[in-house]
Amino acid sequence: MSDFDHNDQHIPKEALLALRERAERRRHLITRAVDESTPDAIQRLVQELQAHQIELEMQYEQLLLAQAEAETARLEYVNLYDFAPIGYLTLDTHGTIQQLNLNAAQLLGDVRQKLMRLRLALFVAEQDRVEFSDFLDALSASDVRQTCELTFIRNNQQLYIQLAGTRVTSPENVVQFHLVLLDVSAQHAATRALAVSEARFRHLFEQSADAVVLIRNLHIMDCNASALRLIGAAEKSELVGKPLSFMVPEFQPGGGRSEELIRHHQALLRRKGSHRFEWYRSTLQGEHKWLEVVATYINVNGEQLVHAVWRDITVQRAAQEQLRAEKEFSESLLDNSVDGIIALDRGGRITAWNREVEKYAGLPEAQVVGQDIFSIFPTLNTPEWQQLFGQVLRSGEQVVLNGIPFIVRPGHYDAYIVPLRGEQQDDISGVLIVVRDMTERNRLIEETTQLKLSQQQEVLSAILSTEEAERKRIAEALHNGVGQLLYAAKLHLETRLGRPPRDEAYALLNEAIRMTRTISFELTPGILEDFGLKFALEELARRIPRGSLPVHLHFSGLDQPLPRLMEVAVYRIVQELFNNILKHAQAQEAFIHVVRENDKLSISVEDNGQGFESPATSLLTTASVCPAFRTAWGCSAALSPSIPALAKAPSSASSYP
Incomplete structure (x- = not known):
């Protein structure tokens, strides 16, 4: 070796x-x-x-x-x-550790040398030891693989261990148990969290104030109490198992078929994972409702379901429809208004600009909305206009301006600056400017005024003509009737006596004849028709006694004849003014000025009498006081073929004291 x-x-x-x-x-x-x-x-x-x-x-x-x-x-x-990722143990029939690997020692929390010959039950939580004992008994009684899950204690820390074991017999005929220990603490925690989450979800599902339904294959598989109340059902059986098209009209209010829209929303949900839309359906009692649906895919025990929340938005939808209708109505009013309308916020920025203003200013709404009013109309960028807008915002009073010019359309315009108030009346959120084209109205007013004047002139002409005719008839009656009778009586007396009488009766008769002729002349000055206005006024002045009131005449431009009624009116005016001077002025001298310049005729009668202190003036006759001549009368009028406006002067002049 x-x-x-x-x-x-x-x-x-x-x-x-x-x-x-x-x-x-x-x-x-x-x-x-x-x-x-x-x-x-x-x-x-x-x-x-x-x-x-x-x-x-x-x-x-x-x-x-x-x-x-x-x-x-x-x-x-x-x-x-020894280095296996799971724990291996060998136990005898009493549960004593005979052999274990490193992972098992790590799970039990000590080194292998100290763990040998220890009973495994010492590491099992007290509440699970009976189950562990049953597990060992099951191993002893059967050759089949046995499993269980127990709680182990390691260094005062709980572990959830899954045990799997079999019974084996050694060559020496000794029975042993081979165990596998697997730490499932993480899975157990996840399972417990899942159970808590599921319980929480179930609580939220059942107690939610919103209607919640679970959908599988386009059918309702579960719902909460709020969903039942929303649909008007008493029990879940009335709704669970029904298709989504249950109690849904064939067509939605927008015109789409409900079945097709359901498939369309399902496709969007699959693509996005979550989808929100509005849906129109009926309750079991036939009441129509608008719902806001928020659908989301969820996984429940490995099954893919749709979690849908229904919210009743019928009232909100009605309010939105009303608001939309009001908005459309307001926009229609703005766009179809004959007035130009501009809305500004408190900063002077334009928030509304209708079509009529587009015509006035030549600028489309898209170009000006959000812009400052003074940048759109530089001519308004003055301290006076800024002070005006500030005054409207502060005081909340309406301001009316006349004669506002515009760039594109010349004419006469009036502007009404009105404060815009919020829900609180004291809260002014901006300014509304209403621009009104007054050109046509002014033209119509002018035409109406001219028509009224023309009608008045025609009426006055008819009145004057009637008066003159009546005066002429009375004058002729006096001259040809009373005057002739008086003159015949005078001749009769002279014929009977053979000489003119010298008594007072005869003198009174002569005075009556003279007065009759004078009245006849004053009623109808034939001299006016025969010789014209200038000669008639001179004759009128000559008839005033020189000793009582010297009269100075000044005429200009009267060589050409005037319209007949105007000549009569001028004559009557001067005649009435003379009468006023003689009756009230106590004057020693009078001046008459009748001047015609182009289409204007001016009449001025002055005297040095006592005058008057009244500041009264009329539209056509004026009075003034000067140092030299205390009383002054005058009028002027435009010449026209019809009766002039100064034809009213006689009655006006006669009203002075």
Whole structure:
């Protein structure tokens, strides 16, 4: 054995070759040691001894080979037994440890030398020792492999060990137990955690306020109490086992077929693992509901199921629909409004911009939303406008602006700046600007005003014509009737007496004739029709006694005749103003100015009388006070073929004191 090195023990074939080589070398040496002169008997004896030696060496070689193979097997056994990843134990019928490997010693928490001859039950938790004893009894009674799972104590730490053992009988007819120890603490913890998780899931499943259903193969396999309440069922049997199409209308409100949509959502769920969608279905009582469905794949005991949560969103959906309808209505109002509408937040950024404003400013909504109003309209970027917006935000009062210009569409625009209030009335969230095109309205107002003026002029013209006709009729009646009678009476008296009477009655008769002629002239100045306005006004001034009121006349531009009714109106105005001066002014001098310039006619009558302190003015007749002439009357009008606006002046002027 000393001739073999350590490597030869691990390589039997190489050791055998080395032995044979040494045997051949020895045989050669022995053969050479016998001389040829040696007797034959001795040579045969030596050869026999050499042959016997060779046989002994060959046997020795076989023994060495067997020993090497046994050592190799032992090393393999050591590797398989001592260094195995699981624990191996050999127990006698009393449960005493006879042999164990390193892993078993590690599981028991001590070295092998100390564990030998100890009873394995010492390491079993007290509550499991009876079960361990039953396990040993089962091993003794049967040759069948027995298993159990026990709790072991190692250094005050619990381990869950799975034991598997068989009964064996040694060549000496000794019964032993071969055990396998496997640490299943991690699996046990995972199983326990899974059980806790499953219990928690079951609790959440049953107690959840949301309706929860478990689905397998598009059929409901379980549901909680909330799902029953949602569907209007009293027992699970009314819902469990039903297909997902149960109590679902054939078509969803969007128009899709429900069966096709179920398959579509299932495909999305398979692709994403979790899927959320809204679903329309009915309860057992026929009530329609909108549900929000959140479906997720889960694994329950190795089975792939769908965990679906149903939430009743019927009220929210109705509110959303109402909000959407209100939003569409608001957008429709904005887009179809005849007014331009701009909404701003508190920072002056544009949040709404309707189509009408797009026409006014020439900018689309997408370009301006989110922009500052002052950047869109640089002309508004002034301290006055910024102060105006700040005032609206602070005070919450509406502001109206007139004559706002725009770039693209010229015209007349009014702007109404209104504060936007939140749910709390005191909370002002922004400003709403309503821009209204007043161009057409102003045009219509102007046309209406002109129409009213035209109608008034026609009415006044008719009134004046009627008045003049009536005046003329009365004047003719006075002149041709009363005047002729008075004049006939005068002639009759003169004829009877043969001379003009000299008594007071005759003087009164002459005065009556003169007054009749004067009244007739004043009612219908025929001279106005015969000789024109200028001559008629001069005649009117001449009829005023010079001693009572000197009158100075100034005319310009009256060479061309005016429309008849205008001439009558001017004559009546001046006549009425003269009457007022004579009755109330107590003046010593008067001035008359009638000036025509282009299409304007101005009338001014001034006197140096006492005047008046009233600041009253009328639309067409004005009064002023100056140092030289205390009373001043005047009016002006535009010339037109119809009755002028100053035709109202006589009644206005006569109202002054």
